[in-house]
Amino acid sequence: MITMADIIRDGHPTLRRVAAEVTMPPSQEDKEILKSLLEYVINSQDPELAEKYGLRGGVGLAAPQINVSKRMIAVHVKDENGKQYSYALFNPxxxxxxxxxxxxxxxxxxxxxxxxxxxxVPRYARITLKAIDLDGKEVKLRLKGLPAIVFQHEIDHLNGVMFYDYINENDPFLPIENAIPVER
Structure with missing residues (x-):
């Protein structure tokens, strides 16, 4: 089980590396790592488990954040209508x-x-992504709103990009032209 101690912090060189593609079919070890990423985000949203294991709440986690420079992400988030998006993906x-x-x-x-x-942090309002799930099946997702933002944040981790790289240094709250504000 992943804990906060396993999550590397800002400044660690792995967070700025472009992660390697995961060879398909994935190894058992890669499957276990990906499962543990999803397990973390699900558990971190459960107040009892989060407290018991000292987990900081999160909606997504990428393998580079646990110092594994491979293209794997997990997301567990609801959209504005309450629809649950829970995915563990290879090579998104x-x-x-x-x-x-x-x-x-x-x-x-x-x-x-x-x-x-x-x-x-300016993001695309809508994205379509392709990836491979834990069962080795290709997944194609069309996303908007909060889920689209979360997936972009996690995919950025695979490319060595941090969310604050997008923030306007001179005026962090400068309105983003023609952009949709998304409530969390």
């Missing part, structure tokens, strides 16, 4: 996106970043 790739942008009104956070870094 955004294959198309909207021109329109979106951003979280509260800004973004990250399990690898201990301090709050205020500011708007």
């Amino acid at each position: 790739k955004i294959i198309s996106h909207s021109v329109e942008k979106a951003y979280l009104t509260t800004g973004e956070g990250c399990l690898s970043v201990d301090e709050a870094i205020p500011g708007f």
Whole structure:
């Protein structure tokens, strides 16, 4: 089981590396790592388990955040209608996106970043991604709103990009032109 102690922090070189593709079919070890990423985000949202194991709440986790430089992410998040998106994915790739942008009104956070870094993070309002799930099946997801933002945040980790790289340094809360504000 992954705990906060396994999550590397901002400044660790692995967080800035481009992660390697996972060879298909995935090894048993890669499957176990991916399962444990999903287990963490699910458990971190359960107040009793989070307290018992000292887990910081999160909606997504990428393998580089536990110092495994491979293209694996897990997301467990609900959209504004309460629909649950719970995915553990190998080699996720955004294959198309909207021109329109979106951003979280509260800004973004990250399990690898201990301090709050205020500011708007521009993201694509809608994305389509392809990936391979734990059963080795290809998955194609069309996402918008909070799930789209979360998946982009996690995929950025696979490319060595941190959320605050997008924040306008001079004016962190500068309104993002023609962007949809997303409440969390």
